[in-house]
Amino acid sequence: MKNKIFSILKKEIREVFRDKKSLSMMLLTPLMIPLVLIGVSALFDSNINKEIDTYDNIGFSYNLTEIEQKLTHSLKINPKIGNQKEIKKMYQEDKIDVYIEKKDNNYIINYDENNEESATASLIAQEYLEQYKLSLQDSYLRENKIDSNEVFNIMTISYNKIGSKEDNFYVNYITTYAFIFIIMSITVSATYPATDTTAGEKERGTLETLLTFPIKSRDIIIGKYLSVSISSIITGLLGFGLSLISLTYISKTFTLFKGINLIPSVSTILITILIIISYSLLISGLCIAIASLSKTFKEAQSALTPITLLSTIPGLVALMTNIKTTTLISIIPFLNYTQIFNDINSNHTSILNISLMFISTITYTGIILFYIIKQYKNEKVLFNS
Numbered sequence: 001m002k003n004k005i006f007s008i009l010k011k012e013i014r015e016v017f018r019d020k021k022s023l024s025m026m027l028l029t030p031l032m033i034p035l036v037l038i039g040v041s042a043l044f045d046s047n048i049n050k051e052i053d054t055y056d057n058i059g060f061s062y063n064l065t066e067i068e069q070k071l072t073h074s075l076k077i078n079p080k081i082g083n084q085k086e087i088k089k090m091y092q093e094d095k096i097d098v099y100i101e102k103k104d105n106n107y108i109i110n111y112d113e114n115n116e117e118s119a120t121a122s123l124i125a126q127e128y129l130e131q132y133k134l135s136l137q138d139s140y141l142r143e144n145k146i147d148s149n150e151v152f153n154i155m156t157i158s159y160n161k162i163g164s165k166e167d168n169f170y171v172n173y174i175t176t177y178a179f180i181f182i183i184m185s186i187t188v189s190a191t192y193p194a195t196d197t198t199a200g201e202k203e204r205g206t207l208e209t210l211l212t213f214p215i216k217s218r219d220i221i222i223g224k225y226l227s228v229s230i231s232s233i234i235t236g237l238l239g240f241g242l243s244l245i246s247l248t249y250i251s252k253t254f255t256l257f258k259g260i261n262l263i264p265s266v267s268t269i270l271i272t273i274l275i276i277i278s279y280s281l282l283i284s285g286l287c288i289a290i291a292s293l294s295k296t297f298k299e300a301q302s303a304l305t306p307i308t309l310l311s312t313i314p315g316l317v318a319l320m321t322n323i324k325t326t327t328l329i330s331i332i333p334f335l336n337y338t339q340i341f342n343d344i345n346s347n348h349t350s351i352l353n354i355s356l357m358f359i360s361t362i363t364y365t366g367i368i369l370f371y372i373i374k375q376y377k378n379e380k381v382l383f384n385s
Contacts, residue, residue: 016227
């Protein structure tokens with residue numbers, strides 16, 4: 001039996017590496033990962049490190065005092081002075097990002113919270129008014145011969161950043177994004193050989209020839225399944241390797257990630273490799289199961305298209321909602337892989353959850369293989385009758 005399975009596996013692997021489309025799916029798809037990671041990192045970096053003059057256009061519907069003029073200069077604010085009507089018009093024409101109105105001793109900051117530049121400029125306007133308020137308070141205290149230091153420094157505030165790199169939003173986002181794209185690459189890589197080895201062989205008529213050999217359908221399925229799994233694993237490991245290289249480049253290139261080691265620990269790398277292998281085994285079986293029901297290559301491709309979305313959406317949902325891993329989530333296909341990766345990447349390893357993920361993957365894969373073997377014993381399915 002082992003020799004027969006090995007013969008089928010050798011045949012299928014040979015066809016995968018000979019077929020240019022299968023080979024391109026397996027090797028070229030992961031090359032998109034560095035481009036995406038570096039592009040997203042560059043976008044984050046440019047937004048975080050924008051120069052202050054991007055947000056420095058602030059309008060004032062009143063004349064500034066000498067103290068206020070000095071403050072705007074020290075805070076690098078470009079003040080636009082005018083009456084209320086003129087200032088509102090300038091704001092509507094996007095000549096200013098935010099404007100301040102004064103009614104007696106009440107100062108009103110007008111801004112659009114849904115606009116990034118306006119919202120950021122409002123923080124600068126707030127800082128300006130806080131500085132101006134402190135200046136007025138200091139002048140009042142000096143006029144009344146009160147030591148301002150005794151009043152303003154009655155208490156001090158300091159900050160202690162407890163979080164590590166794992167608590168950094170951008171670090172979490174970029175590493176999880178990398179893993180989601182690895183999952184997507186594996187899925188794309190599995191769909192083509194799975195389609196070709198099932199529906200493709202039906203359409204070409206080579207499956208009938210194969211079944212004339214003294215080989216059990218079980219051996220044929222296992223051989224085909226292993227060949228698709230191997231190509232998927234190669235894609236996943238290649239994608240993971242490129243991700244590590246990309247993260248090294250990102251940490252050395254963009255100021256947002258300077259001083260942060262984006263490369264995971266050895267234990268995280270090893271568990272991630274096991275997750276990649278587990279996912280490859282599951283998705284390969286699922287793709288073969290779906291493709292084997294199709295009559296033609298084109299029909300199988302159409303049937304497998306939603307699988308790509310199914311593989312990535314749970315990970316994106318997990319990334320946006322920040323849900324916590326539970327024993328139930330650990331056995332939910334597709335969602336569990338991203339969740340377990342997030343946990344180990346954040347040093348929140350749970351042996352129970354990891355074990356449940358592996359056990360559930362083996363169980364689901366076994367059920368899928370049993371189903372495929374049963375289907376291959378059905379002549380209606382095999383010969384599209």
